[in-house]
Amino acid sequence: MQNTVFNLNLLQFHFIPILKKNNLFLDRDGIINKAIIRNKEISSPRSYEEFILYEDLKILNDSLIENNFNKIVISNQPDIERGTIDLELIKKINQLIYKEINVNSIYICPHTNDKMCKCRKPNTGLIEEYFKKYQRLGKNFFIGDTIKDLKCSKTLSIPFILRKTQYNKNLVNCSDFAIDSLNDLKNIFYNNL
Numbered sequence: 618m619q620n621t622v623f624n625l626n627l628l629q630f631h632f633i634p635i636l637k638k639n640n641l642f643l644d645r646d647g648i649i650n651k652a653i654i655r656n657k658e659i660s661s662p663r664s665y666e667e668f669i670l671y672e673d674l675k676i677l678n679d680s681l682i683e684n685n686f687n688k689i690v691i692s693n694q695p696d697i698e699r700g701t702i703d704l705e706l707i708k709k710i711n712q713l714i715y716k717e718i719n720v721n722s723i724y725i726c727p728h729t730n731d732k733m734c735k736c737r738k739p740n741t742g743l744i745e746e747y748f749k750k751y752q753r754l755g756k757n758f759f760i761g762d763t764i765k766d767l768k769c770s771k772t773l774s775i776p777f778i779l780r781k782t783q784y785n786k787n788l789v790n791c792s793d794f795a796i797d798s799l800n801d802l803k804n805i806f807y808n809n810l
């Protein structure tokens with residue numbers, strides 16, 4: 618029973634009202650900030666110092682993107698449940714993301730895999746929660762770097778944009794778009810909006 622209650626607690630942080638009809642869903646680690654490799658696995662920053670923004674992030678403030686999309690971060694952060702990161706750090710990082718890219722909202726699954734929640738990607742609960750509140754009207758895109766993002770995106774029939782890295786070369790062929798830099802997003806949107 619305790620798990621069931623906890624499963625409802627996906628985290629939402631809202632910064633800017635949702636006013637546009639198109640949505641750009643962004644994974645956090647590996648897209649906004651550099652992923653951390655810990656014990657040979659892709660992991661999340663556990664301190665403010667480990668949270669290193671990508672240099673190409675500023676393109677998300679370009680007018681083509683800013684005028685057309687709501688920007689929604691969709692992130693698994695199981696370290697919250699593990700207790701290896703606290704909520705205050707998550708909030709501090711969220712503020713930084715808001716300052717950098719005018720993010721509208723940030724949706725976070727705080728659960729570990731064994732909680733079997735609906736919000737942990739590749740499950741679709743985070744985006745479904747968003748669409749419960751804001752109608753699915755215009756175009757949607759999902760930018761991610763792992764198989765979990767890809768599967769989540771595919772389940773919801775949202776075109777998937779892979780940010781190519783060393784660890785995801787196997788996903789290039791099953792993604793709708795694959796980019797080396799966020800600067801390449803403008804080309805995609807010029808041709809697909």
Ligand SMILES: [Mg+2]
Nearest residue numbers: 644646647762
């Ligand atoms: Mg990621």
Ligand SMILES: [Zn+2]
Nearest residue numbers: 726734736737
């Ligand atoms: Zn969850």
